[in-house]
Amino acid sequence: MDETLTFFTQYPAFGEVNQLGGVFVNGRPLPNAIRLRIVELAQLGIRPCDISRQLRVSHGCVSKILARYNETGSILPGAIGGSKPRVTTPTVVKHIRTYKQRDPGIFAWEIRDRLLADGVCDKFNLPSVSSISRILRNKIGNLSQQSQYESGKQAPHPPPQPTLPYNHLYSYPTSKVPTPPGMPTLPGHMAMHRIWPSSHSVTDILGIRSITEQQSKHGFSDSPSFPSTKLEEWSAINRTNFPPASSPLVNGVDKGHLEPEAKYTQTPNGLPTVNSYVTAPSIPPYHPPTQVSPYMGYSATTSAYVTGPTWQPASGNALSPHSCDIATPLAFKRMSANRDAIHPVAASAL
DNA sequence: GACGTCACGGTTGAG
DNA sequence: CACTCAACCGTGACG
Numbered sequence: 001m002d003e004t005l006t007f008f009t010q011y012p013a014f015g016e017v018n019q020l021g022g023v024f025v026n027g028r029p030l031p032n033a034i035r036l037r038i039v040e041l042a043q044l045g046i047r048p049c050d051i052s053r054q055l056r057v058s059h060g061c062v063s064k065i066l067a068r069y070n071e072t073g074s075i076l077p078g079a080i081g082g083s084k085p086r087v088t089t090p091t092v093v094k095h096i097r098t099y100k101q102r103d104p105g106i107f108a109w110e111i112r113d114r115l116l117a118d119g120v121c122d123k124f125n126l127p128s129v130s131s132i133s134r135i136l137r138n139k140i141g142n143l144s145q146q147s148q149y150e151s152g153k154q155a156p157h158p159p160p161q162p163t164l165p166y167n168h169l170y171s172y173p174t175s176k177v178p179t180p181p182g183m184p185t186l187p188g189h190m191a192m193h194r195i196w197p198s199s200h201s202v203t204d205i206l207g208i209r210s211i212t213e214q215q216s217k218h219g220f221s222d223s224p225s226f227p228s229t230k231l232e233e234w235s236a237i238n239r240t241n242f243p244p245a246s247s248p249l250v251n252g253v254d255k256g257h258l259e260p261e262a263k264y265t266q267t268p269n270g271l272p273t274v275n276s277y278v279t280a281p282s283i284p285p286y287h288p289p290t291q292v293s294p295y296m297g298y299s300a301t302t303s304a305y306v307t308g309p310t311w312q313p314a315s316g317n318a319l320s321p322h323s324c325d326i327a328t329p330l331a332f333k334r335m336s337a338n339r340d341a342i343h344p345v346a347a348s349a350l
Numbered sequence: 351g352a353c354g355t356c357a358c359g360g361t362t363g364a365g
Numbered sequence: 366c367a368c369t370c371a372a373c374c375g376t377g378a379c380g
Binding site: 018025027028030058079083 | 370376
């Protein structure tokens, strides 16, 4: 299917323009290439305010992305949509019921401790005291009352379930949770690098370069504003595609595999043309708004803005909220190292 | 002027 | 299958 059409199908009304002249899709994450660019520029010493102006992304967004990157090592947006997996699985409820039956006067916090001590839950899926209280009140209330009079009488058991049915699919990416069991504890910020949404550090994400190449592969190379991130990539960033929490780390960088949401592809014939990479000192100062059309985007490089509209009506070429061949100049820093890590199947799948 | 934070209006997807 | 809900998003404003 024509990807331009796909894009417009997915983003029928995309193309709001922010105060800086940048185009964004309300409710949707910035393209990975933009996110990557933000982090890259920051690492080059560019101030967030300058990044904001150069990339035409609100400073709040820049701040948020950088903060997240500093905290998690990931540039990727969080998982949008879906529901959190419940920690109050039937198994947990069953155990709570059992505890309550054995000791009708047991406190919720005692139940919580016992769930942990008995290995029913671990610290990642341990229900809160309030959750336990709610369970006691809503699901076991009658039973607990009965149990005082009908000792030993149990409700039918739910089918047996794994003790940890969800954790490995829903690990939190940030300091919200500590390193999961079995995960190596890494020093510094890298310690969080591995938890969902898994490794998407700048280093790791450099596989993103292939996005640009893919654009070229699919005939969008002459459209500097085509989104760098395919829709499939965005759709892959959801709760149904959480990769396993663990993945091998090499020098703090996950190189073991590409997560589903990182199905960045590449052309088989290698490196993109690199003619526009601009290092920090050469990045020109912020272009005054007077030079910028309201619909003017920015080019892949920090040194040049796209002079035309970054998006057009659906009748036009492939368009993008942001010009997204950005990955190209970024990628080649460690491109050769990462190129081999790109899964060919993922490439073909796109 | 830079930047952290948050309300807001939006999208998404599991249940 | 339509709906709900809670997650996320980036913007824009405020301090």
